[in-house]
Amino acid sequence: MSLVVKNLSVINKDQSVLFAPVSFSIDPGEILTLMGPSGCGKSTLLSAVAGHLSADFKYKGQCYLHGQALNHLSPEKRKIGILFQDDLLFPHLNIWENLALAIPEQIKKSQRKELAMLTLEKLNLEFIACSSPAQISGGQRARVSMMRMLLAEPDAVLLDEPFNKLDKSLRAEFRSWVLALLNERKLPALMVTHDQEDLPDNGRSLIWPWRDIENNNKESEHA
Amino acid sequence: MAEKVWTLTVNMKSAAQRRLFQGLLLFTVVICFMPLLPGLAGLIFAAFGYIPAINQYQFSLTGFYQLAAWPGLTASILITVFVTLCSTFLSAAFAFSILQSCWNRPWWKKLENLLAPILALPHVAFAVGLAFLFTPSGFAARISNLFIDDSFITNWNLINNQYGLGLIFGLTLKEIPFIVFMSLAILKQLNVKSTIEAAQSLGYSSSQAWQKIIFPQWLSKIRFPLFVVMAYSLSVVDVSLVIGPTRPATLPVLVWQWLNDADLLTLPKASAGALLLLILCIGLIYLLRFSEWLIVNKWRSWQFSGPCAFPLPGLSVLLITYLITLATLPILLLWSFAKRWSFPDILPSSWTLRFWRQEWSYLLDISISSISIALISATAALLLVFIIHEHNSRAASGRNLIPHLLIAVPILAPQLSILSGIQIAVLFVSTSHYYLWVIWAHIFFVFPYIYLALDGPWRSYDLRLDKAALSLGLSPWKVWWKIKLPVLMPAVCIAWAVGISVSLAQYLPTLMLGGGRISTLTTEAVALSSGQDRRISAIYALLQSLVPFFFYITAIITSRRTGPLDNQIKSTA
Numbered sequence: 001m002s003l004v005v006k007n008l009s010v011i012n013k014d015q016s017v018l019f020a021p022v023s024f025s026i027d028p029g030e031i032l033t034l035m036g037p038s039g040c041g042k043s044t045l046l047s048a049v050a051g052h053l054s055a056d057f058k059y060k061g062q063c064y065l066h067g068q069a070l071n072h073l074s075p076e077k078r079k080i081g082i083l084f085q086d087d088l089l090f091p092h093l094n095i096w097e098n099l100a101l102a103i104p105e106q107i108k109k110s111q112r113k114e115l116a117m118l119t120l121e122k123l124n125l126e127f128i129a130c131s132s133p134a135q136i137s138g139g140q141r142a143r144v145s146m147m148r149m150l151l152a153e154p155d156a157v158l159l160d161e162p163f164n165k166l167d168k169s170l171r172a173e174f175r176s177w178v179l180a181l182l183n184e185r186k187l188p189a190l191m192v193t194h195d196q197e198d199l200p201d202n203g204r205s206l207i208w209p210w211r212d213i214e215n216n217n218k219e220s221e222h223a
Numbered sequence: 224m225a226e227k228v229w230t231l232t233v234n235m236k237s238a239a240q241r242r243l244f245q246g247l248l249l250f251t252v253v254i255c256f257m258p259l260l261p262g263l264a265g266l267i268f269a270a271f272g273y274i275p276a277i278n279q280y281q282f283s284l285t286g287f288y289q290l291a292a293w294p295g296l297t298a299s300i301l302i303t304v305f306v307t308l309c310s311t312f313l314s315a316a317f318a319f320s321i322l323q324s325c326w327n328r329p330w331w332k333k334l335e336n337l338l339a340p341i342l343a344l345p346h347v348a349f350a351v352g353l354a355f356l357f358t359p360s361g362f363a364a365r366i367s368n369l370f371i372d373d374s375f376i377t378n379w380n381l382i383n384n385q386y387g388l389g390l391i392f393g394l395t396l397k398e399i400p401f402i403v404f405m406s407l408a409i410l411k412q413l414n415v416k417s418t419i420e421a422a423q424s425l426g427y428s429s430s431q432a433w434q435k436i437i438f439p440q441w442l443s444k445i446r447f448p449l450f451v452v453m454a455y456s457l458s459v460v461d462v463s464l465v466i467g468p469t470r471p472a473t474l475p476v477l478v479w480q481w482l483n484d485a486d487l488l489t490l491p492k493a494s495a496g497a498l499l500l501l502i503l504c505i506g507l508i509y510l511l512r513f514s515e516w517l518i519v520n521k522w523r524s525w526q527f528s529g530p531c532a533f534p535l536p537g538l539s540v541l542l543i544t545y546l547i548t549l550a551t552l553p554i555l556l557l558w559s560f561a562k563r564w565s566f567p568d569i570l571p572s573s574w575t576l577r578f579w580r581q582e583w584s585y586l587l588d589i590s591i592s593s594i595s596i597a598l599i600s601a602t603a604a605l606l607l608v609f610i611i612h613e614h615n616s617r618a619a620s621g622r623n624l625i626p627h628l629l630i631a632v633p634i635l636a637p638q639l640s641i642l643s644g645i646q647i648a649v650l651f652v653s654t655s656h657y658y659l660w661v662i663w664a665h666i667f668f669v670f671p672y673i674y675l676a677l678d679g680p681w682r683s684y685d686l687r688l689d690k691a692a693l694s695l696g697l698s699p700w701k702v703w704w705k706i707k708l709p710v711l712m713p714a715v716c717i718a719w720a721v722g723i724s725v726s727l728a729q730y731l732p733t734l735m736l737g738g739g740r741i742s743t744l745t746t747e748a749v750a751l752s753s754g755q756d757r758r759i760s761a762i763y764a765l766l767q768s769l770v771p772f773f774f775y776i777t778a779i780i781t782s783r784r785t786g787p788l789d790n791q792i793k794s795t796a
Contacts, residue, residue: 076530
């Protein structure tokens, strides 16, 4: 039950290689952080794993989730949740509807609302259930976005600088909340960031220029 | 002392300028909105039988009784509403399915560029070309005759189909590109790419995300263009004369025939019909708004009920739309040079220039009169739009002089309804000066298109440029002329061409206020479409489509050589 990336490299339109092949494996409940300056291709790597790579890029290498190859799976079938830099709540739906939208298809109509409300209650946010995304605070939006991702029941999670746009004061709290949730659900998580502060205390990290983690696992272990 | 005098003169000068501007503003409002008053008043008075021009001074309901007693009325209303709803619904659905499956594919940009010539094709020329393609002896039948037995094909009747199927077909094909075009700006606002990525991470496929998440947002924003399509389909006369049903004809065609009746006593009936058309239009706009509310707001649970989607055709719809629309021009061209073209030959068996030569001098005459009317009215409307937009950008934000709804009235209200009132009012004032009335009516209908085309550019203009220029010591007038206008020039060129093509395509205003004395390419193309000779009909339809095309090309070329330097296409030198 883990997310495995083998010899993944992304190739630009002009055939230049964006980054050298990387390999790593993330166990359930574990979080691997990729560090790097902006433009080094860390978000592109996430796009490749998620299946959102734009037509300007090509990639080589393999990704596996639970032993299943992802390469030829369309993005929505990969069961990979993404926490984006922006919350990307859909502006025409209110908060509980945004949550209900993510609930898997099998769950019937009446239960969808219940489940969405229950999720909000757990966060003590039931009072924003009928607000529009623009009406609530940035911190609330971030948390709703996280819960929406989890409601879709992903098997792995990608975090694309998710704390970047939050206020300094909110940041630490939201980060530890997200990491705790991921750990609790035993989800393998891959995070990219350029901020040292985002590194979790107990996770592994790869610092730019990334090398095969299989070989230098020990040295890059973060204290 | 000297300083004081100087300030005083400056103050006087700016006060005079302000007064001049206010005068211009008032003038604009009078030209562009005042016709609505006699339009509506004349319509209502005439419908209730009060028509001084023909010595009718008694209010009565005779017009309505005559209207209700007309035997085909119910059938005509039903078919009109049927055609309107079908073509609006189908064009919206097909346009959305094209967007869903083709938007942002690698070749999409090229298709976007192809939208311009398709939109520039006038409705009448398109309808004539469509008739040439799909009559029982048309080009489509000639092609299919190669492959299958012709007994089925020669019996079909799509054009002038009694249930309006041909009209639905034509209107839908013509409006799909319009809705796609209007959606481009909307999709840019909606962040489609990130929305779809977010939805995919939640387990939605791309088409599920389009239908469940993009569609409700798109529908709310495409509302006004859908109103336009709906109102146009409801009230169109020219296209309906060419490819519409005949027994009974659609309601606007009936009203149009009654208005042309030599017996002036049918005028109350015609006006009652025109009023009915207006009421239908308002009713259908509310119906459309109500359905949107039901789908998007009231019964909204489908939007978050989980991933599922209808299979929609996209590419095939796109190809059919482009193919048929673009095929009309070559067909018109072939016919205009055909001497003998008997069924089922694919090409004419002999060719001739005779019809072009025969029509040439008259063609030149009416081309010149069409183009002069179009140039005068589009240029005048453009100047008036400048005045209104300048006023709006000076006024406090959110306080526009003219509410948007009022601007849209000439686009949304059936032309027949407004014009029949204006016509009656004109009868009251003076029956000569045909060119004046026709040009005024053209300005009235062209104005809102130019206004809307320039609304976005005027809003997005960076007002700090004005402030910077003023601080450099330029006078306000000079700032406008030297800075703002050149920066906005590309948009102005396109808006001007839009105005010209709208004016060129006007059928009812030209005939109704010209008293039948002014002919343009459009009025001739419609008149000849029901004539015996396809070759002559083809010549006029062809010319009707080439003239606006010429102005669009000119405008596009000019717009690429003006405006901010970054936008200009680098010259090859």
